[in-house]
Amino acid sequence: MAKAWITDLWLKPDSPKSVVRLLNASKDATKAGTKIPDEYKKAKYGRGKRWAVQWREQVDGVPTLRAKNFERKTDAEAYATAISDDQLSGRYINVDDLNRTFEDASREWRASQHNARTSSTNQYDDLLRTYVLPQWGSMTLQSINETNINEWVAALREATAPYSFHTKKKPTKPTPKYLNQIVNVCFGGVIRYSLKRGWLRSDPMVDIHVSRNDNDPEREERRKVFLSYAEVEELAQAALRLPKHRKDTVSAAMIRFMAYIGTRPGETYALRVGDIDLDHLRVNVVRSLTKDGGRNWTIGPTKTGKPRRVAIPRFMVDVLRPLVDGRDAESYLFSTRRGSGFIRPENWRNRVFNKAVLAAGMEGIEGLRPHSLRHTFASLSIAAGCDVRTLADALGHSDVSRTLNEYAGLWPDRLDEVASALENRRASALMLSDVVPTTNHAK
Numbered sequence: 001m002a003k004a005w006i007t008d009l010w011l012k013p014d015s016p017k018s019v020v021r022l023l024n025a026s027k028d029a030t031k032a033g034t035k036i037p038d039e040y041k042k043a044k045y046g047r048g049k050r051w052a053v054q055w056r057e058q059v060d061g062v063p064t065l066r067a068k069n070f071e072r073k074t075d076a077e078a079y080a081t082a083i084s085d086d087q088l089s090g091r092y093i094n095v096d097d098l099n100r101t102f103e104d105a106s107r108e109w110r111a112s113q114h115n116a117r118t119s120s121t122n123q124y125d126d127l128l129r130t131y132v133l134p135q136w137g138s139m140t141l142q143s144i145n146e147t148n149i150n151e152w153v154a155a156l157r158e159a160t161a162p163y164s165f166h167t168k169k170k171p172t173k174p175t176p177k178y179l180n181q182i183v184n185v186c187f188g189g190v191i192r193y194s195l196k197r198g199w200l201r202s203d204p205m206v207d208i209h210v211s212r213n214d215n216d217p218e219r220e221e222r223r224k225v226f227l228s229y230a231e232v233e234e235l236a237q238a239a240l241r242l243p244k245h246r247k248d249t250v251s252a253a254m255i256r257f258m259a260y261i262g263t264r265p266g267e268t269y270a271l272r273v274g275d276i277d278l279d280h281l282r283v284n285v286v287r288s289l290t291k292d293g294g295r296n297w298t299i300g301p302t303k304t305g306k307p308r309r310v311a312i313p314r315f316m317v318d319v320l321r322p323l324v325d326g327r328d329a330e331s332y333l334f335s336t337r338r339g340s341g342f343i344r345p346e347n348w349r350n351r352v353f354n355k356a357v358l359a360a361g362m363e364g365i366e367g368l369r370p371h372s373l374r375h376t377f378a379s380l381s382i383a384a385g386c387d388v389r390t391l392a393d394a395l396g397h398s399d400v401s402r403t404l405n406e407y408a409g410l411w412p413d414r415l416d417e418v419a420s421a422l423e424n425r426r427a428s429a430l431m432l433s434d435v436v437p438t439t440n441h442a443k
Contacts (some may be wrong), residue, residue, distance in 0.1 A: 003087035004055035004080040015040040051076035055083050103137040109193040117300045119290040127186040134162035144204050183210045225372035226379035232259040238359035251352045253319050254334050262377030265370045269342050274329030281312040304398045382410045
């Protein structure tokens, strides 16, 4: 059954065919009207467009009548067919939503980010204001297509795209990671939200590919530093020796913790004593330290918003025991020297980590930073035989594809091992079934 129908606004439904033919053949409705009896004319005869396409749509759950007028019946029929087809196929978009602008959609998308960390929502606001809304804000969602998105991405790469800064500074060419944040995370977030709400018929970003990785593979890999066991211990010992007035056991423990347990630096700073279960060799990672967009640090959810439980190697028990025993469960595991507050990341990096790097003679290792300890955990785990699913869970990655993208090159090539295992299992299976395995095809 058709979802849309056509109504003649000039002639009544019971008009004779001869009257209809007369009006259809006339180029002047006024002249034709002198020959058409008034009993067949509607009140709007000769005024405005003759043909109306009418249909009903749901607006906030209420059936609402919609209409659009046309001068020619053929145009009305084409429009009615399109409306009916869209409604029957599920592609139909309400009239109000057809005119919805990107800025309107972005406000609803932002209001939906209930579980995002404060640092993330602040970044969304910043990217929307500076790069996304200047380009797309006033445009309707229906006018966004693959072509104009590709043109925008190219302009962003060259720092020629529209922008809006609070200061007089000029935009610079973004890093791949920052470009990904603008296009995929922020702009793409609004597009994906609009698709879910039925405001878009199709995804204009389906063939838009913006990688978060550096276009220079060698430079991207240089940013990942993987320390050996000996180097981790050298770095921890260097941190232990740094302060002249006391041994910095807290910093040494932090270095070993991130390298052997794999928590993110922000998660490490936010750990409480009660999160450590030495009896069962487990850590509950439930929060992270992040910046609120300004200079203030706040405690919030983990990066993915999901808590996780990770393993503690048995040799770390002696390292952590002095930081746990006799302390309140709500105290920070790695606390400041004075008081029980959390360690400020910038202070620890500048005053401890960077100095420990120099003291350990590792200043020549390009890209070495606190996050390198997490990369180190990944590399040591893979070398110990850890599979990708288990590693992804330990690292708190929301998808194993993220783990593979980051560390695929570290897994050893096991093709020969697999082929050998297949050969051995095949031979055993055939022997059990009394089938003699052959190695050559019969000639």
